[in-house]
Amino acid sequence: MSDLSEQGVGKPVRRKEDFRFITGNGHYTDDISRPHQTHGYFLRSPHAHAKIRSIDTKAVLAAPGVLAIFTGKDIAADKLGGLICGWTVHSKDGSAMKVGPHPVLALDTVRYVGDHVALVVAETHEEAKSAAELIEVDYEELPAIVSLADCEKPGAPQVHPEAPHNICFEWELGNKAETEAAFARATKVVKIDLVNNRLIPNAMEPRAAIGEYDKGTGGYTLHTTSQNPHVARLVLSAFVGVAPEHKLRVIAPDVGGGFGSKIFIYAEETACVWAAAKVGRPIKWTAERSESFMSDAHGRDHLSHAELALDANGKILGLRVKTIANLGAYLSTFSAAVPTYLYGTLLSGQYDIPAIYVEVDGVYTHTAPVDAYRGAGRPEATFLIERIVETAARETGLDPAEFRRRNFIRAFPHQTPVIMNYDAGNYDASLDKAMEIADVKGFAVRKAEAARRGKLRGLGYSTYIEACGIAPSAAVGSLGAGVGLWESAEVRVNPTGNVEVLTGSHSHGQGHETTFAQLVSSRLGIPIDQIEIVHGDTDKVQFGMGTYGSRSGAVGMSAIVKALDKVEAKAKKIAAHLMEAAVEDVVFQEGRFTVQGTDKSLAWAEVTLAAYTAHGFPSSEIEPGLKETSFYDPSNFTFPAGCHICEVEIDPETGVLDIANFVAVDDFGTIINPMIVEGQVHGGIAQGVGQALLELGVYDNDSGQLVTGSFMDYCMPRADNVPSFRLGFTKTECPSNPLGMKGCGEAGAIASPPAIINAITDALGIRDIEMPATPARIWKAIQSSRPRA
Ligand code: MCN
Numbered sequence: 067m068s069d070l071s072e073q074g075v076g077k078p079v080r081r082k083e084d085f086r087f088i089t090g091n092g093h094y095t096d097d098i099s100r101p102h103q104t105h106g107y108f109l110r111s112p113h114a115h116a117k118i119r120s121i122d123t124k125a126v127l128a129a130p131g132v133l134a135i136f137t138g139k140d141i142a143a144d145k146l147g148g149l150i151c152g153w154t155v156h157s158k159d160g161s162a163m164k165v166g167p168h169p170v171l172a173l174d175t176v177r178y179v180g181d182h183v184a185l186v187v188a189e190t191h192e193e194a195k196s197a198a199e200l201i202e203v204d205y206e207e208l209p210a211i212v213s214l215a216d217c218e219k220p221g222a223p224q225v226h227p228e229a230p231h232n233i234c235f236e237w238e239l240g241n242k243a244e245t246e247a248a249f250a251r252a253t254k255v256v257k258i259d260l261v262n263n264r265l266i267p268n269a270m271e272p273r274a275a276i277g278e279y280d281k282g283t284g285g286y287t288l289h290t291t292s293q294n295p296h297v298a299r300l301v302l303s304a305f306v307g308v309a310p311e312h313k314l315r316v317i318a319p320d321v322g323g324g325f326g327s328k329i330f331i332y333a334e335e336t337a338c339v340w341a342a343a344k345v346g347r348p349i350k351w352t353a354e355r356s357e358s359f360m361s362d363a364h365g366r367d368h369l370s371h372a373e374l375a376l377d378a379n380g381k382i383l384g385l386r387v388k389t390i391a392n393l394g395a396y397l398s399t400f401s402a403a404v405p406t407y408l409y410g411t412l413l414s415g416q417y418d419i420p421a422i423y424v425e426v427d428g429v430y431t432h433t434a435p436v437d438a439y440r441g442a443g444r445p446e447a448t449f450l451i452e453r454i455v456e457t458a459a460r461e462t463g464l465d466p467a468e469f470r471r472r473n474f475i476r477a478f479p480h481q482t483p484v485i486m487n488y489d490a491g492n493y494d495a496s497l498d499k500a501m502e503i504a505d506v507k508g509f510a511v512r513k514a515e516a517a518r519r520g521k522l523r524g525l526g527y528s529t530y531i532e533a534c535g536i537a538p539s540a541a542v543g544s545l546g547a548g549v550g551l552w553e554s555a556e557v558r559v560n561p562t563g564n565v566e567v568l569t570g571s572h573s574h575g576q577g578h579e580t581t582f583a584q585l586v587s588s589r590l591g592i593p594i595d596q597i598e599i600v601h602g603d604t605d606k607v608q609f610g611m612g613t614y615g616s617r618s619g620a621v622g623m624s625a626i627v628k629a630l631d632k633v634e635a636k637a638k639k640i641a642a643h644l645m646e647a648a649v650e651d652v653v654f655q656e657g658r659f660t661v662q663g664t665d666k667s668l669a670w671a672e673v674t675l676a677a678y679t680a681h682g683f684p685s686s687e688i689e690p691g692l693k694e695t696s697f698y699d700p701s702n703f704t705f706p707a708g709c710h711i712c713e714v715e716i717d718p719e720t721g722v723l724d725i726a727n728f729v730a731v732d733d734f735g736t737i738i739n740p741m742i743v744e745g746q747v748h749g750g751i752a753q754g755v756g757q758a759l760l761e762l763g764v765y766d767n768d769s770g771q772l773v774t775g776s777f778m779d780y781c782m783p784r785a786d787n788v789p790s791f792r793l794g795f796t797k798t799e800c801p802s803n804p805l806g807m808k809g810c811g812e813a814g815a816i817a818s819p820p821a822i823i824n825a826i827t828d829a830l831g832i833r834d835i836e837m838p839a840t841p842a843r844i845w846k847a848i849q850s851s852r853p854r855a
Contacts, residue, residue, distance in 0.1 A: 448817060757815070
């Protein structure tokens with residue numbers, strides 16, 4: 067039992083899956099080759115906005131190796147629907163979203179650089195790519211709009227005729243009248259304008275797909291880099307017209323990171339499935355990195371104006387926000403939800419704000435679609451509230467930590483004015499602990515010492531909260547999702563006592579094969595190497611909602627707990643029968659069934675074997691076999707919260723910044739594997755550092771070209787951009803799931819950017835600096851804040 071005690075819940079078990087990953091034995095989509103496989107290549111629009119007058123494909127079909135070419139007309143001829151957004155948002159006047167068509171391959175108009183124009187299928191990738199150069203597209207170039215600040219202005223080029231002034235929706239949340247009244251009472255109003263910079267996701271593995279059709283069975287198979295294969299099957303079977311739905315098998319094998327960008331249903335996967343039946347052979351497509359830059363859904367991209375009403379004691383009375391959110395050229399699968407329900411609902415932060423009113427214009431531009439990217443809406447909300455709170459503290463002359471404490475929520479449950487009902491938390495505890503680890507008391511000395519060396523030192527806080535564990539179905543359904551969200555699990559116990567767990571969650575870097583197995587190990591008293599976690603295949607797992615919104619722990623594992631409860635109940639019945647005892651007298655502990663008060667006991671494997679040999683079972687009471695299924699739907703989101711503190715040192719001569727110290731104290735409730743959780747926090751903060759200091763997706767204002775289309779122009783964080791993080795944890799259990807868990811997968815990316823920007827503005831003594839705060843921007847800020855000689 068000694069080694070078992072090192073494998074269960076709460077232990078820093080090394081990741082089971084890493085052996086195959088680091089020895090090159092992972093199976094990613096591009097590693098897979100199907101018999102008679104062909105290769106697809108997408109011709110993409112070189113223009114941000116153009117009419118397609120004609121497409122001449124004659125030369126392509128004569129090119130070596132080419133098997134077929136498809137354009138939007140071929141897809142339209144098959145009456146294939148366009149790509150859709152699975153979320154509905156209404157404008158404040160009650161009108162529906164203004165949605166233009168989103169064809170899988172463009173029909174008569176292209177709307178961003180990288181928009182899909184044609185699919186060439188050939189024997190090899192190189193042949194398909196070369197042949198695509200022979201396609202002659204007669205474009206009539208049209209003016210494009212990429213500027214978020216200008217896209218609603220009269221006369222701006224229109225992305226969709228269906229959406230006048232490029233407005234998809236004008237959404238509101240909160241109580242306008244109460245908020246106005248709060249501002250009328252205020253003794254001070256703090257105002258801030260913020261840019262939340264456009265990010266381009268860059269998972270290590272680019273997107274890939276293999277579409278396949280079996281003429282004999284009429285079945286389709288799609289291997290793809292998906293975070294949610296069942297949702298992909300549901301949506302794709304409808305698009306492609308596969309009926310019944312289970313005739314489409316979606317397999318998401320090992321996936322090398324997603325960060326949100328692999329939740330969505332894209333044109334490429336759809337076209338590969340559809341065209342496979344036309345060609346009669348499997349079609350593989352793997353994105354080149356530049357294709358990923360152009361056409362993976364981007365993230366963030368907000369312009370906001372925010373105002374905070376304060377009384378004379380620094381108590382927040384109200385918050386008023388107006389945001390313009392870029393949706394790109396088309397609505398992506400969840401893009402309407404991100405700047406609305408995932409954003410506006412978190413604007414209360416950790417603070418007791420009596421009145422909030424937020425307006426969001428979701429607008430189209432001639433840029434790649436914008437959708438969820440690690441944190442999705444919640445980093446934008448956190449950035450806004452943490453920047454304005456920090457600014458308010460400085461402008462009222464209060465210490466930023468003290469200002470926060472004056473406004474913290476302390477009684478739970480707490481109903482915010484923006485839908486969310488926070489269930490549990492202790493914000494003072496995480497602030498205290500973070501201040502202690504960061505040695506805030508010693509900061510003044512460090513600042514003075516840095517000044518002696520000619521350096522500027524600053525300290526910034528972010529006391530964040532997020533809503534994750536995305537479900538519950540009742541809330542999510544009523545907020546505009548096409549579906550409710552929950553999770554499923556099936557626990558299959560084999561006769562010899564080892565266990566397969568089939569989960570609707572999907573792991574693409576989060577270590578589920580380990581943490582899920584730890585849970586089962588603790589519960590059943592068997593080693594984790596006897597537990598297999600199966601996910602990512604719609605033919606194996608019944609249905610599932612996949613992985614995003616840091617939901618797999620709180621929702622996916624809770625579904626496993628429910629299935630384990632059923633397994634244990636049935637196994638106890640079997641054990642009671644075998645030991646001729648009443649089931650109420652049987653206890654199950656550390657892998658043994660014991661009749662209380664006796665020396666009668668049976669090992670787990672004895673009972674599981676009996677379940678299958680079914681020897682002499684009273685058949686009316688006990689069916690043979692040991693396999694249970696559950697669907698788990700929580701009653702609330704989970705609310706991870708904490709405090710991140712960043713200390714920076716800046717060289718005023720060059721604007722070069724060094725993160726001298728970064729402390730993160732998070733409350734994730736019960737932690738299954740502290741090592742994996744720390745890794746998740748590290749990765750999240752690294753992405754936050756990327757957003758705050760380095761990353762920016764840029765389109766040229768005149769031509770609409772993507773200027774940052776490669777790693778030469780788009781700067782991802784590297785090891786030397788991040789310090790050794792110092793982490794700590796506090797714990798309030800989440801009351802709405804049986805494990806008391808809160809999600810950890812996005813917290814780092816949500817919490818860290820405002821801490822970094824607050825530290826920079828503190829160091830420079832300025833009000834604001836736009837993200838990414840590059841050395842050039844910092845240097846300019848220093849120059850313009852210096853008194854002129
Ligand atoms: N965990 C734990 N204790 C907790 C909470 C979580 O031990 N209290 C463990 C879980 O069991 C799981 C991991 O930590 O192994 C992350 O769990 P969770 O917070 O539930 O998040 P998900 O598994 O649902 O993952 C999604 C989340 C999101 S939304 C993005 S975006 C993201 C992230 O995870 N994308 C990632 N982390 C990523 N990590 C990698 N390597 N690659 C990505 O694409």
